[in-house]
Amino acid sequence: MSALRIGVCGNGTVGGGTIELLHSQSDLLSSRAGRELRLTRVGARRDRDDCPTGDVPVHRDLLEVARADDVDVVVESIGGTTLAKEIVETALRSGKSVVTANKALIAEHGNELLALAEEYGQSLLCEAAVAGGVPILKALRDGMAANAVTELSGIINGTGNFILTEMGAHQRPFDEVLAEAQDLGYAEADPTFDVEGVDAAHKLSILAAMAFATPLNFSEVFCEGISGVTPADIQFADELGYRIKHLGIAKEHADAVELRVHPTLLPKDTLLASVDGVLNAVCLHGHAAGETVYSGAGAGRLPTASAVVADLVDIARAEGGSVHCLGVPVGALRAKPVMPMDSVCTAWYLRLQAEDRPGVMSQLANCLGAEGISIEALIQKPPKGAAATVPVVVLTNSAREDALRRAVTAIAALPAVTQTPHCIRIESQN
Amino acid sequence: MSALRIGVCGNGTVGGGTIELLHSQSDLLSSRAGRELRLTRVGARRDRDDCPTGDVPVHRDLLEVARADDVDVVVESIGGTTLAKEIVETALRSGKSVVTANKALIAEHGNELLALAEEYGQSLLCEAAVAGGVPILKALRDGMAANAVTELSGIINGTGNFILTEMGAHQRPFDEVLAEAQDLGYAEADPTFDVEGVDAAHKLSILAAMAFATPLNFSEVFCEGISGVTPADIQFADELGYRIKHLGIAKEHADAVELRVHPTLLPKDTLLASVDGVLNAVCLHGHAAGETVYSGAGAGRLPTASAVVADLVDIARAEGGSVHCLGVPVGALRAKPVMPMDSVCTAWYLRLQAEDRPGVMSQLANCLGAEGISIEALIQKPPKGAAATVPVVVLTNSAREDALRRAVTAIAALPAVTQTPHCIRIESQN
Numbered sequence: 114m115s116a117l118r119i120g121v122c123g124n125g126t127v128g129g130g131t132i133e134l135l136h137s138q139s140d141l142l143s144s145r146a147g148r149e150l151r152l153t154r155v156g157a158r159r160d161r162d163d164c165p166t167g168d169v170p171v172h173r174d175l176l177e178v179a180r181a182d183d184v185d186v187v188v189e190s191i192g193g194t195t196l197a198k199e200i201v202e203t204a205l206r207s208g209k210s211v212v213t214a215n216k217a218l219i220a221e222h223g224n225e226l227l228a229l230a231e232e233y234g235q236s237l238l239c240e241a242a243v244a245g246g247v248p249i250l251k252a253l254r255d256g257m258a259a260n261a262v263t264e265l266s267g268i269i270n271g272t273g274n275f276i277l278t279e280m281g282a283h284q285r286p287f288d289e290v291l292a293e294a295q296d297l298g299y300a301e302a303d304p305t306f307d308v309e310g311v312d313a314a315h316k317l318s319i320l321a322a323m324a325f326a327t328p329l330n331f332s333e334v335f336c337e338g339i340s341g342v343t344p345a346d347i348q349f350a351d352e353l354g355y356r357i358k359h360l361g362i363a364k365e366h367a368d369a370v371e372l373r374v375h376p377t378l379l380p381k382d383t384l385l386a387s388v389d390g391v392l393n394a395v396c397l398h399g400h401a402a403g404e405t406v407y408s409g410a411g412a413g414r415l416p417t418a419s420a421v422v423a424d425l426v427d428i429a430r431a432e433g434g435s436v437h438c439l440g441v442p443v444g445a446l447r448a449k450p451v452m453p454m455d456s457v458c459t460a461w462y463l464r465l466q467a468e469d470r471p472g473v474m475s476q477l478a479n480c481l482g483a484e485g486i487s488i489e490a491l492i493q494k495p496p497k498g499a500a501a502t503v504p505v506v507v508l509t510n511s512a513r514e515d516a517l518r519r520a521v522t523a524i525a526a527l528p529a530v531t532q533t534p535h536c537i538r539i540e541s542q543n
Numbered sequence: 544m545s546a547l548r549i550g551v552c553g554n555g556t557v558g559g560g561t562i563e564l565l566h567s568q569s570d571l572l573s574s575r576a577g578r579e580l581r582l583t584r585v586g587a588r589r590d591r592d593d594c595p596t597g598d599v600p601v602h603r604d605l606l607e608v609a610r611a612d613d614v615d616v617v618v619e620s621i622g623g624t625t626l627a628k629e630i631v632e633t634a635l636r637s638g639k640s641v642v643t644a645n646k647a648l649i650a651e652h653g654n655e656l657l658a659l660a661e662e663y664g665q666s667l668l669c670e671a672a673v674a675g676g677v678p679i680l681k682a683l684r685d686g687m688a689a690n691a692v693t694e695l696s697g698i699i700n701g702t703g704n705f706i707l708t709e710m711g712a713h714q715r716p717f718d719e720v721l722a723e724a725q726d727l728g729y730a731e732a733d734p735t736f737d738v739e740g741v742d743a744a745h746k747l748s749i750l751a752a753m754a755f756a757t758p759l760n761f762s763e764v765f766c767e768g769i770s771g772v773t774p775a776d777i778q779f780a781d782e783l784g785y786r787i788k789h790l791g792i793a794k795e796h797a798d799a800v801e802l803r804v805h806p807t808l809l810p811k812d813t814l815l816a817s818v819d820g821v822l823n824a825v826c827l828h829g830h831a832a833g834e835t836v837y838s839g840a841g842a843g844r845l846p847t848a849s850a851v852v853a854d855l856v857d858i859a860r861a862e863g864g865s866v867h868c869l870g871v872p873v874g875a876l877r878a879k880p881v882m883p884m885d886s887v888c889t890a891w892y893l894r895l896q897a898e899d900r901p902g903v904m905s906q907l908a909n910c911l912g913a914e915g916i917s918i919e920a921l922i923q924k925p926p927k928g929a930a931a932t933v934p935v936v937v938l939t940n941s942a943r944e945d946a947l948r949r950a951v952t953a954i955a956a957l958p959a960v961t962q963t964p965h966c967i968r969i970e971s972q973n
Contacts, residue, residue: 134689134831144756144871145688240686246832248686255685256670256678258575259564259852326574384838387817401564401849402676402839408814409835419831422689434862441574 114147117429120154120178120209122200123190127214127241128157129164130418131188135425136167142422146429150422154178156200179203186428188421189213198222205229205237210435212424214241214417220315220331223322228443236436238424243316244269244393246416247409248423253323253397254440260399262324266362266377266540267395268388269316271411272300272307273339273359277376278389281347281356287340299391309338310359310374317361320395321372323439325365326446330372333451337375346464346537349506350378353490355462355539356386362540369452378462378539384408455515460489460539463509465524466502466532473505473529480523481509484516502531508539544577547859550584550608550639552630553620557644557671558587559594560848561618566597572852576859580852584608586630609633616858618851619643628652635659635667640865642854644671644847650745650761653752658873666866668854673746674699674823676846677839678853683753683827684870690829692754693795696970697825698818699746701841702730702737703769703789707806708819711777711786717770729821739768740789740804747791750825751802753869755795756876760802763881767805776894776967779936780808783920785892785969786816792970799882808892808969814838885945890919890969893939895954896932896962903935903959910953911939914946932961938969 119135121128135142135152142150155166156175172178179187179200187204189197189211197218201211211230213219219226219239230237240250244267253262268274272294279290291308294300306312314334322329339359350357355378364371379386384406388394393411398404410416427436439446467473478488490508509517517536525533549565551558565572565582572580585596586605602608609617609630617634619627619641627648634641641660643649649656649669660667670680674697683692698704702724709720721738724730736742744764752759769789780787785808794801809816814836818824823841828834840846857866869876897903908918920938939947947966955963 130831138689138691141691142689144875145684246829247835248682251681251686252678254575255857256681256853257849258856259568259572259849261568261571382819384814384817387814389812399676399849401560401845401852403843403846405677405837405839407682407835407837410833413833415831416833419687419689419829422831423686426688427685432864445574 114432116149116151117146117425118151118153118183118185119188119425120156120181120184121152121188121190122156122175122178124155124157124161124164125190126414127417127421128188128190129161130414131190131421132164132166134415134418134422142426146426148429150425150429153183154181175200176203179209180207184209186210186212186425189215194218194221201226201237202229205233205235208233208235210236210428212238212421214239214421216242216312216315216319220318220329223319223329227438231443234435236428236431237438238427238436239319239438240424241417241420243319244395244409245411245413246419247393247395247407247411248420249395249407250323251423252407253320257397257399257402258440260401262397262399263365264363264398265320265324265395266360266385267320268358268385268393269361269395269411270307270313270359271391271393272304273313274388275299275391276308277339277342277357277359280342280344284344284348286344287342308340310336313359313361313374317363317372317374320361321363321370324363325370325449326439326441327370327449328446330451333372335373335375335454339376341535342376345504346535349464349492350462352492353508354381355379356381357537358385360540366452368449370449371452371457373454373457376537378537380541455513457514458511460511460541461509461517462537462539463507463521463534465505465530465534467505468501468529468531469496469503470529476527476529477505477507477524480527481520483523484512484520486510486512486516486520544862546579546581547576547855548581548583548613548615549618549855550586550611550614551582551618551620552586552605552608554585554587554591554594555620556844557847557851558618558620559591560844561620561851562594562596564845564848564852572856576856578859580855580859583613584611605630606633609639610637614639616640616642616855619645624648624651631656631667632659635663635665638663638665640666640858642668642851644669644851646672646742646745646749650748650759653749653759657868661873664865666858666861667868668857668866669749669868670854671847671850673749674825674839675841675843676849677823677825677837677841678850679825679837680753681853682837683750687827687829687832688870690831692827692829694793694828695750695754695825696790696792696815697750698788698815698823699791699825699841700737700743700789701821701823702734703743704818705729705821706738707769707772707787707789710772710774714774714778716774717772738770740766743789743791743804747793747802747804750791751793751800754793755800755879756869756871757800757879758876760881763802765803765805765884769806771965772806775934776965779894779922780892782922783938784811785809786811787967788815790970796882798879800879801882801887803884803887806967808967810971885943887944888941890941890971891939891947892967892969893937893951893964895935895960895964897935898931898959898961899926899933900959906957906959907935907937907954910957911950913953914942914950916940916942916946916950
């Protein structure tokens with residue numbers, strides 16, 4: 114079997130790691146892929162000391178790699194969605210398969226790019242785009258092939274999980290931990306993508322498309338960040354048997370899907386609740402396999418490169434046949450409307466400050482009861498010193514979001530309530 | 544693409560579940576596999592109400608299915624290693640691929656059967672043999688293809704994990720929980736295979752062969768069961784920050800491998816330590832991906848069938864090409880000697896009864912120190928009522944097993960020690 118000839122565009126974290134693995138593991142890879150995985154071209158706008166390329170030609174014009182005659186597969190690892198998109202399109206149109214770690218590119222342009230790959234009989238794979246070194250897309254596509262996966266949830270942003278873990282472990286405020294995460298290199302200088310959930314929404318849209326066989330639908334993912342979570346919330350959740358995680362959640366109903374990223378209370382005895390620090394984890398609910406959980410490093414040079422190279426092995430083994438990224442041909446995908454958040458049902462955690470006098474609890478209960486929402490648990494703390502108000506935490510049973518919002522508006526209007534309630538959704542399962 | 548024609552031998556738990564999924568998910572499977580997965584023959588010694596077969600011919604002679612002209616793949620789901628082996632051999636020699644959930648068959652006869660499959664250009668896959676619905680073999684073979692996986696550990700027997708979880712949660716003795724597990728159908732009437740670790744050793748030998756690219760080596764797996772673990776051990780471990788799990792552990796060294804199944808203390812903050820009840824979980828240490836953990840249902844009709852059908856989809860997608868069960872051709876496997884337990888290094892938990900008088904602790908420390916073993920932690924409980932002896936628990940640093948055994952012999956010979964120490968190994972990582 115002839116070698117699979119690989120052109121890597123980008124020599125930064127992901128590209129450099131990929132080149133390193135192709136060199137250091139070449140015997141292992143040949144044995145597992147059934148043919149040599151040979152690096153034939155590198156595209157890089159400048160050389161880097163941490164990415165030696167040996168005798169392999171290096172192109173400053175990355176599109177030359179995407180067009181080169183001696184390249185069968187292009188690895189796109191430059192990031193962004195402009196030149197990256199052009200590279201992917203050029204490679205596919207030149208009859209080459211593509212492997213990418215670029216979640217933004219796939220989430221935002223995946224529908225047209227996957228259609229283009231199919232038109233040219235090529236594979237476009239992106240295992241590294243979700244949960245780094247954890248082979249979660251292969252688990253969905255191959256391991257769960259016999260399952261209707263109707264629900265999934267995941268910790269798919271390591272930065273956010275690191276921040277929440279640190280806030281909880283040491284009762285430190287969000288801003289302080291974010292600054293530390295930036296110092297440690299876990300968070301970008303502009304942390305918006307991570308802490309506001311955009312990065313998680315990119316990944317969730319890929320997971321959901323694969324699980325439900327729908328087109329990618331990033332633009333309709335509901336997104337709420339973690340900057341509003343306080344150490345006090347984490348402490349109250351702990352007392353009530355929960356941890357707070359920033360989850361991506363997708364659920365399939367008969368005629369709609371839920372796609373949402375938000376802080377979430379999870380029971381402590383679920384596996385996802387035990388996943389701390391920069392780790393990622395995804396829980397799949399298969400109709401046959403039941404709940405399966407996959408966890409590991411969500412980022413980093415070699416974990417991400419591990420996923421890129423695994424995709425290259427898949428393409429090498431397919432021997433010229435193509436691998437459908439989403440598990441089925443693009444023509445077999447069926448669009449489903451995204452459920453408006455108003456009609457999504459979850460249980461809720463509400464935290465508020467109220468005056469410490471008789472009757473307040475029954476007023477709260479009345480506001481919820483008027484919307485058909487019942488109380489599952491309640492904590493009221495004794496006042497601290499001479500404080501006129503006390504913190505009150507309420508856990509509700511499952512309620513439609515619009516009903517909950519109306520109840521919260523009514524609660525905020527109570528004379529005894531001095532602060533608009535802070536609301537966090539609860540998921541009772543993984 | 545023509546249909547993949549499937550003959551299922553056995554209509555019990557696994558075979559019945561497989562037939563159910565092939566029927567109920569036929570559209571989904573066609574879409575994902577790129578061709579129809581069509582059940583054409585069933586082999587069953589008797590009909591079962593819970594396994595309707597519709598118009599599909601049912602053979603009382605199972606070998607007829609293995610030879611049938613209209614079968615491309617045989618699913619062996621009768622269990623045992625005699626007729627099952629004959630079915631698999633007959634199918635392979637008749638030019639058919641085979642999917643099986645039979646861990647004993649693969650662990651004990653896999654080397655010859657995999658060679659036979661390769662000789663006839665067929666696939667022999669066994670995802671369902673390890674960790675039921677968790678696609679752990681695909682994770683190793685495909686997801687970790689770019690990694691040298693040099694270490695793995697797993698909770699790979701749900702019965703044992705259920706028993707240890709119950710013993711710990713309610714301080715109940717082994718025998719009582721085992722009887723309950725038998726009532727619940729989690730444990731067989733003869734529980735030896737589960738509680739003595741034979742079943743886990745079967746699975747460990749498959750995982751290790753795939754991870755290290757060695758031939759299967761079930762007969763040399765060291766095996767220690769959980770019947771010696773007491774509720775007191777679980778309680779002491781808890782006080783020291785550990786949980787006790789029955790683990791299968793495989794490690795690769797430059798010139799040897801470790802293959803062992805035994806009760807193990809795991810730090811509470813590892814993910815495996817949080818995996819309770821009948822769940823299974825496996826942790827892989829890849830040189831590039833780092834630690835990844837996979838968890839889910841280790842047994843049951845549909846979880847196991849989910850894995851069988853995923854193998855069928857793999858075979859359907861390979862379009863006549865074969866899939867190497869262990870990730871590489873049999874000829875690329877390299878035997879490595881199994882390290883004798885005497886030279887295996889682990890940390891240890893020791894529990895003993897000693898007289899409550901001065902100097903005993905220093906005698907203990909001397910026995911360990913004479914073998915170069917240092918003490919990491921120690922618990923001595925106050926005597927209960929008029930008892931003359933007290934329980935003492937010692938955690939050691941890492942030590943060779945022969946040195947530890949000599950130290951324990953010396954400790955047991957101390958006049959103040961009234962009971963041979965009970966010893967459990969500790970793993971500090973997942």
